[in-house]
Amino acid sequence: MTAPDRAARLAGRVLPPLATGVGFLALWEGAVAFFDLKPYFLAPPSAILSQFTTNFALVRGAATVSGTNALVGLVAGTVLGVAMSFVLSRFRFLNQLITPLAIALNAIPIFVLVAVLNNMYSITSEIPRRVMVTLVVYFIVLVNVARGLLQVHPTHLELMRSYAATDVTILRKVRVPNAVPFLFTALKIAAPSAVITAFVSEYVGGSQNGLGSRITSNIANSKNAAAWAYVVAACALGLLFYAVSIILESASRQGGATHDTRAQARGGNT
């Protein structure tokens, strides 16, 4: 394949969604002007952009606070979730003890839990938000990785037992490699959830320093365009987390193919 060919294919993939996005923004701008919508009802994209650039330092600061909370919670939740899934796969009976508890805990609305956590820690602490993100990520990772460790092909287990392999060997050679794609699937779900949880946690109170609290305070002051500028940053942060999780996943595939890659490998002729 020649370089121009590749460029054309890339353009074919990137241009249509880009054109759709730009068209949507133009329609939005046009609608605000045509119907003479008031800024407190709907701000035009141009106003949002100017708010974004003039307040860039503030937006970046708020994004850093929320992003750090999301990242710390994502890492902590992943580490805890993976650790716990190993414990669950080793001691099956714990599964029956912990799963209902996990479901019950997960059913509690974030608002309630963060309010309680805010009460436990200092109101200016970031810890309640990070704990909340950790909890959300933890359950997603736990459920998926435990499934990956336990849902091993029966033939693989019989084969390993015919080799007189120990449980530790089966864990290392079969269960862990089997669980790797499950971990990355979990991260793909957990990464955007971590960002959303970090925002929502800020609505309950505490320091007014993150994207979530900036959005609420700007809306409270009828600064609609400024609020939208923070929404844009929130969207960008969510996309960043998602993109990183996808890059991590494809990097993990370099070492060994997974079931997920099978369809792609058959479909493409690379």
Add this chain to the structure above:
Amino acid sequence: MTAAVVVDGVGKTFTTGKAARVDALVDVRLEVRAGEFVSLIGPSGCGKSTLLRIIANLLEPTTGAVTVNGKPAAQARLDQDYGMAFQQAGLFDWRTVRKNVELPLELKGWDASRRRARAEEMLALVKLPEFADPHPWQLSGGMQQRIAIARALAAHPQLLLMDEPFGALDEMTREYMQGELLRICAETGTTVVFVTHSIPEAVYLSQRVVVMSPRPGRITRVVDVAITGPRTEDTRNSEAFFRSITAVREGLRGHGVAGSSTDDR
């Protein structure tokens, strides 16, 4: 010469749910000579796969005992005295073909260069020497099954246990694989216990076909396949081949003579 496998009065009872007991096998006696190819055939639920798993020590018999290479089945499993192949190739998608074949050697603690040399040798044996580096999902079903056989034979076991290994393959591939298996066994002198539900397959491959019946699972007849000389594609059209097929079929239907029974089912 000691027998490769001795099954001595083996019975297996599964307890399923509330006091429901299923006699999967009752008083099974079987001796497989070294270098012999023996097939276990019977309808589903006759316990042929259960018997194979008891020989492999993947299941414990309720009564009786199994001896493999002159030692208890449990010891034979610990010593990796046998290789095993299943209906699903059971290859690991995250390993290359080479690494799949090397797995049993890895578990035996062989060093990398020795493993590599043996994997090359096994891939040459199954005529796939150029497929060491791809991953299994890049190969066809028949190729995957050949890799699984290479893996089962990698440690040069004297005994190969196979549970319907060609059951998922199409008829053409299946016949080709049968020929390949016979060639490999002739080259390596491996003893084979082979579970199948295909009568022609059992007859084509085996010196003896063990016919089993369900509820309770037991051996009803052992058919000596009277085909002389090496088996080729012509064997499939030979008189002796069809005679043995008829004998196995009669065994599966009970002790009735062919033609005398009107209610085949």
